[in-house]
Amino acid sequence: MKIIKISFLAKVSISLFVIVSGMVRAEIILKDTRIREMPPGVVTTAAYMTLTNLHEREIELVGISAGFAERVEVHEHLHKDGMMQMRKVESFVVSPGQTIEFKPGGYHLMVFGIKGRPKINESVDITLAFNNGEAITHAFSVYSHHQQHSH
Numbered sequence: 001m002k003i004i005k006i007s008f009l010a011k012v013s014i015s016l017f018v019i020v021s022g023m024v025r026a027e028i029i030l031k032d033t034r035i036r037e038m039p040p041g042v043v044t045t046a047a048y049m050t051l052t053n054l055h056e057r058e059i060e061l062v063g064i065s066a067g068f069a070e071r072v073e074v075h076e077h078l079h080k081d082g083m084m085q086m087r088k089v090e091s092f093v094v095s096p097g098q099t100i101e102f103k104p105g106g107y108h109l110m111v112f113g114i115k116g117r118p119k120i121n122e123s124v125d126i127t128l129a130f131n132n133g134e135a136i137t138h139a140f141s142v143y144s145h146h147q148q149h150s151h
């Protein structure tokens with residue numbers, strides 16, 4: 001009887017450990033992950049999300065990968081000489097507690113060399129890797145470009 005009791009406690013502590021480590025993994029939160037549909041023949045598009053850093057220190061995005069694309073970069077839009085331009089962000093840092101919204105006209109993930117042309121309501125996985133060793137793979141759902149203009 002005593003042995004059964006101990007193994008039960010061991011199981012409880014293992015589950016608690018799993019729950020706690022699950023919570024630690026969720027300190028970078030991605031929401032509203034979506035990717036703009038691509039017309040036939042187009043292999044480049046933009047993806048958006050809301051990213052929150054719940055860690056008590058700043059984090060830096062050090063790598064982005066996606067099996068369905070050749071390359072993914074963080075871009076930002078700038079107004080320069082009355083023109084809208086976009087450029088690659090070399091160092092993307094998120095302060096503790098900060099939420100950054102990726103949206104048309106602002107930060108976006110630029111996805112290059114897309115294979116297989118994902119369709120509306122399908123989703124594709126993008127993995128974000130951070131300098132603390134955390135890597136998050138999240139599904140981005142394909143939405144119609146008629147819902148949102150320009151990126």
Ligand SMILES: [Cu+2]
Pocket residue numbers: 046075076086087108109110
């Ligand atoms: Cu871009």
